[in-house]
Structure formats: C-alpha cells, structure tokens
Amino acid sequence: MGATKEKAFSPSPADSTDAGFRIEKKGADNVVGDADSARQGELQRSLSVRHLNFIAIGGTVGTGFFLGSGTALERSGPAGALIAYVFIGTMLWSIMVSLAEMATFIPTAGAFSKYATRFLDPSLGFAVGWLYWFSWATTYALSLSASGIIIQYWNASISPGIFIAVFWVVFTLVNYLPVGIYGELEMWLSSLKVVTIVGFIIFAICMASGVGDEGVLGFKYWHNPGPFREYMVEGSIGKFVGFWAVLIQASVAYQGAELIGVAAGEARDPRKTVPKAIKTTFWGIMIVFCVSIFLLGMLVPSDDERLSSASGNASASPLVIAANRAGVKVLPDIINAVLLTAVLSAANANVYSGSRVMMAMAEEGLAPRILAKTNKQGIPIWAVAVTSLVGLLGFLNLSSGGTTAFNWLLNISGVAGLTTWGSTCASYIGFRRALIAQGMPRSDLPYAGAWQPFMAWYGLGFTVLIAFTQGFTAFIKWSVSDFFAAYISLILFAILWIGHKLKYRQGFVNPADADIVRGRYDSNDARDSTDEGV
Incomplete structure (x- = not known):
C-alpha cells in the first residue's frame, strides 16, 4: 500500500463492547490483530482465483439462464432482450468494482451486511443481511425442488420428494467439508455448464450459417417477426414495456456474481485474488449471457409458442427449441442433464453463501453469536445447519396448497x-467518505476502481x-395478489430496517468514526498465497 502514516483510529465504544477488538500497529502497511481478524483466522483462506470464479458462476448461471432466456426473447424480441442484458451488465460492473475496492482492503465473509453496518447504518446492515440470507436459503429449497422436476423428464412416475431428500443430505454434508474441497467440487460442477454454453455458441454459429433443416438464418428473425415485441399493451409503449420487463428479468439473472464478496473472507491472498476473480467473472458472465441472447435471437423467432412453456425441464429451454428447429433430436436429453448439474451447483452455492452471510451477521452482533462458531476446519457449523434447514421448504412444492406459499417465499x-446490489454501492459511497474524513488517500488501497464514485452512484440509482x-405489470392489469407477490420483499426489507432502527435507536x-481498521488484510502474514490455477 506504500509508506503512509497511520492515523490514530478510535473505534466507537459500541464497537469496542460488541467485538472486544484491539488494534495492533505493525508499521505503515499493516494493521491487524483485532478480534474480527482472529475470528477470520478460523476461516481457511483456501480459495484461489479459479475457485472464486466458479463459485460466482455456479450461483449465477442456472435455470434462469437455460430457461429464462426464452422468456426474455418472447417478451421483448431479439434486439430488446440483447439491449436489456447489456445494460444490466453495465450495472453489474459498477457494483463489482465497488465491491472489489472494499473487499481487497477489508476481505470478510458475508461482506454485504458488514460493509453496510460499518460504513452506513447498522440497521441497514441488519435488513440487508437477513433478507440476503433468506433469499439464498429459499433458493436452496427451489434448487432442490427443481432437481426433482428435471429428473421427472426421464421418468414422470418418480416422486420429486425422493430427490429433494437425497440432495438435501448430500449438499448439507458437502458444506461441512473443508472449504478447499467445496471450491473444487463447485468448480467441476460449474465447468459442465461453461462447456455446454461454449458448445451451444459453436452450434448456434453453425446453425445460423446454414447447417440445419432451415438453411441460412442470419438475421431472418430480426426482420420477421421483428427486433422488438409488444408486451401487455400495443404500440411503442408495449415495446418499451417488454424491454423493461426483460430489464428486470436480466437483473435477477445476473444475481450471484456478487458471491465473490461472500467468499472474500476465505480467499487466498485477497489483494491479488479478489480483483482478478471479479474481473474475469464479470467478463465471463457478461460475454456468456449477451452472446447467447444474441445467437438465440438468430435461431428462434420470438413468436415461437414453445418459448412460453412452463414445464421447468429441458423442453422449455430455448437451446432445445433451437435444436429441434434445426433437426437435431439428441440435444434435449443433454440439455436436461446440464440443467440438473446447474441446479445442483446452485444448491451447493446456496448453502455456502447463506451460511457465510449468517456468520458475518453474527460477528457484527446482528444475529445470535453462536452462529459465528466455526470448527477446526473453519466451517461455521451452526450457520450451515440453520441455512440448510430452510431447504426443507422445498417439500412445500409437492402439494398444490403449498405451492402458492412456496412461490411467495x-x-x-x-x-x-x-x-x-444497492447496499453495496451505497456502502462504497460511505466507505469513500470515511477514507476522506480519516485522511487516507485512495492511492493507498490495494485496488482502486476507475470512475469512482460515479460508478457507485450509477449502480445505486438504477438498482x-x-x-x-x-x-x-400488476398496475397495468391490476392484481392485488401480483402486487404483494412483487413487493413483499421490499415491504419485508422496510420492516427489518425500521424495526431494528426503532428498537436500538x-x-x-x-x-x-467509521471503522476502516478491523479486519484489514495483512499481506505480510499471508500464507500459501500462490495464485494456483489462474
């Protein structure tokens, strides 16, 4: 970080009481020795760049990509869908560079709630942390439920409940293994998805060039039925509505890339691995999504009725629709197998990310302290158990009455x-103000993103x-149930934030007074910091 003078940082009394931390000066470059660092020391810094990359890919590229891209094409047309995915990609970049700057300076497991607590508002950290944890825990239930539905593609007589139970046991046990083993398993599961997508891109280029039953396609479907589609209403407004609907869908599809921030506390030499992982993950996901959407728009017309299928298995995938139109019949089984690995990879990542966020909240006093307890392998044993238990909600989806409750969750x-995403950008703005107020130049940071803080404001505003x-859409065709289904999460977020604020004042x-000391990474103490497999 260069030779700088350390300012005499004074943590607030509340922080000192909660964490009981101490500050030990080790020279201009090293500030370590607090209780948070000690707890972080119980985590195993075993994750390399490739592990971080594939953890993020595993949490991002799933059924939302393999199935949801067809819905995007149907609602907005090939041009509308492509523009929406590119635009959300620029938002993601603003979030990732903001995260990189904080996570290389203070790498901590479950970073989002900690950064919000320390740089903005403890009540915001409480609301963000619990809502983010709950989202990954319920997504674990979705992944388990989806695995059973996907397997029914081959044998409809088998109950999905069998696979929910089997995979729940498997991935709960996997998350009790040392984090290095978890990272390797996630890497191989995610690799299958990457290989499939690369294979599809090659296949799509061949089909568009004339290898298939339909001959040369080129931009045929951009002309008819057209580059944009009307959605819910007619005319130009309908085309904009379709674009905005896909914009929202794309924002959900890209979610998971930020998991690098969750894993930063277990990254090997985070000053090197985190920036590299963020850059390669962003560009990898951005290219995969945008190129695939572009090629799908060439292979499948946006008015193909099969795009609106809600089967939940390979038959609803636009990749399969494209293959069937080209006369390739073997692909559905292959895609279904890839879908299965996609949801299993997601299930693995769901428990990992949820448990680390819960551990981070416990360390900040926003959750029961016992949830921060780790074993000798650095696994937060109680946080994994609690997160995993929520996955049993997947059994709700087996009954017609439980499906409604499950979908609301x-x-x-x-x-x-x-x-x-929004709290990450806002936390960065608070972090930036803290650096200025406490006399620390950005040039002393291990990583400094370009065009800051403008990128953070850009990401915050659009998020x-x-x-x-x-x-x-609930307002266009008014529906009370659709309204609450869409906004229940924001209502819950407001309740958590305001409730915590009123209780603790x-x-x-x-x-x-912001704490920019606790948890800072000391590069001189890094052990085994070689960048393996980069």
Whole structure:
C-alpha cells in the first residue's frame, strides 16, 4: 500500500463492547490483530482465483439462464432482450468494482451486511443481511425442488420428494467439508455448464450459417417477426414495456456474481485474488449471457409458442427449441442433464453463501453469536445447519396448497439481490467518505476502481429504480395478489430496517468514526498465497 502514516483510529465504544477488538500497529502497511481478524483466522483462506470464479458462476448461471432466456426473447424480441442484458451488465460492473475496492482492503465473509453496518447504518446492515440470507436459503429449497422436476423428464412416475431428500443430505454434508474441497467440487460442477454454453455458441454459429433443416438464418428473425415485441399493451409503449420487463428479468439473472464478496473472507491472498476473480467473472458472465441472447435471437423467432412453456425441464429451454428447429433430436436429453448439474451447483452455492452471510451477521452482533462458531476446519457449523434447514421448504412444492406459499417465499429472493446490489454501492459511497474524513488517500488501497464514485452512484440509482418498478405489470392489469407477490420483499426489507432502527435507536455512521481498521488484510502474514490455477 506504500509508506503512509497511520492515523490514530478510535473505534466507537459500541464497537469496542460488541467485538472486544484491539488494534495492533505493525508499521505503515499493516494493521491487524483485532478480534474480527482472529475470528477470520478460523476461516481457511483456501480459495484461489479459479475457485472464486466458479463459485460466482455456479450461483449465477442456472435455470434462469437455460430457461429464462426464452422468456426474455418472447417478451421483448431479439434486439430488446440483447439491449436489456447489456445494460444490466453495465450495472453489474459498477457494483463489482465497488465491491472489489472494499473487499481487497477489508476481505470478510458475508461482506454485504458488514460493509453496510460499518460504513452506513447498522440497521441497514441488519435488513440487508437477513433478507440476503433468506433469499439464498429459499433458493436452496427451489434448487432442490427443481432437481426433482428435471429428473421427472426421464421418468414422470418418480416422486420429486425422493430427490429433494437425497440432495438435501448430500449438499448439507458437502458444506461441512473443508472449504478447499467445496471450491473444487463447485468448480467441476460449474465447468459442465461453461462447456455446454461454449458448445451451444459453436452450434448456434453453425446453425445460423446454414447447417440445419432451415438453411441460412442470419438475421431472418430480426426482420420477421421483428427486433422488438409488444408486451401487455400495443404500440411503442408495449415495446418499451417488454424491454423493461426483460430489464428486470436480466437483473435477477445476473444475481450471484456478487458471491465473490461472500467468499472474500476465505480467499487466498485477497489483494491479488479478489480483483482478478471479479474481473474475469464479470467478463465471463457478461460475454456468456449477451452472446447467447444474441445467437438465440438468430435461431428462434420470438413468436415461437414453445418459448412460453412452463414445464421447468429441458423442453422449455430455448437451446432445445433451437435444436429441434434445426433437426437435431439428441440435444434435449443433454440439455436436461446440464440443467440438473446447474441446479445442483446452485444448491451447493446456496448453502455456502447463506451460511457465510449468517456468520458475518453474527460477528457484527446482528444475529445470535453462536452462529459465528466455526470448527477446526473453519466451517461455521451452526450457520450451515440453520441455512440448510430452510431447504426443507422445498417439500412445500409437492402439494398444490403449498405451492402458492412456496412461490411467495421465492418472490423475496429476486428483489433481495437488488437490495444487496444497492447496499453495496451505497456502502462504497460511505466507505469513500470515511477514507476522506480519516485522511487516507485512495492511492493507498490495494485496488482502486476507475470512475469512482460515479460508478457507485450509477449502480445505486438504477438498482433502486428497478427495485421499485419490478412489479409494474400488476398496475397495468391490476392484481392485488401480483402486487404483494412483487413487493413483499421490499415491504419485508422496510420492516427489518425500521424495526431494528426503532428498537436500538442507532444513528447513521459518522464517516470520521467509521471503522476502516478491523479486519484489514495483512499481506505480510499471508500464507500459501500462490495464485494456483489462474
């Protein structure tokens, strides 16, 4: 970080009481020795760049990509869908660079609630943390339920409940293994998805060039039925409505890339691994999504009725629809197998991310302290157990009455990701103000993102806008149930934030008093910091 003079940082009395931390000076470059660092020391810094990349890919590229991309094409047309995915990609970049700057300086497990608590407002950290944890825990239930539905593609007589139970046991046990083993397993599961997507891109280029029953396609479907589609209403407004609907869908599809921030506390030499992982993950996911959407728009007309299928298995995938139109019949089984690995990879990542967020909240005093307890392998044993138990909600989906309740729970997860994105940008703005107030130049940070803080303001503004408009279809054709299904997560977020604020009466963090010391990573103490497999 360069030779700088350390300022005499004075943590607030509340922080000192809660964490009982001490500050030990080790020279201009090293500030370590607090209780948070000691607890972080119980975590195993075993994750390399490739592990971080695939953890993020595992949490991002799932059924939402393999099935949801067809809905995007149907609602907005090939041009509308592509523009929406590119635009949300720029938002994601603003969030990732903001996260990278904080996570390389203070790498901590479950970073989002901690950064919000320390740089903005403890009540905001409480609301963000619990909502984000709940979103991953319920998504675990969704992944388990989806696995059974996907397997029924081959044998409809088998009850999905069998696979919910089997995979629940398997992935709960996997998350009690050392984090290095977890990272390797997630890498191989995610690799299958990456190989499939690369294979599809090659296949799509061949089909568009004339290898298939339909001959040369090129931009045929961009002309007829057209580059944009009307959605819910007619005319130009209908085309804009379709675009905005896909914008919201794309924001949910990209969620999971921020998991690098969750894993930063277990990254090997985070000053090197976290920035590299964030850059490669962002560009990898951005290219995969945008190129795939572009090619799908060339292979499948946006008015194909099969795009609106709600089967939940390979038959609803636009990749399969494209293959069937080209006369390739073997692909559905292959895609269904990939879908299965996608949801299993997601299930693995769900328990990991949820448990680390819960552990982070416990360390900040926002959850029971016992949830911060780790075993000798650095696994937060109680946080994993509690997160895993929520996965049993997947059994709700087996009954018609439970399906409605289950879907309401899952509606919380999409907007929970948006609140996390928004809080990350807002936390960065608070972090930036704290650096200025306490006399620390950005040049001393291990990583400094470009165009800051403008990128953080850009990400925050559009994240808030999308979060508040994501249920707009309920107003076009008014439905009370659709309204509450869309906005239940924001209502819950407000209840958590205001409730904590009223109970504890804690004010917003003064930038001059913000804690920018606790948990700082000391590169001189890094052990086994080689960048394996990069």
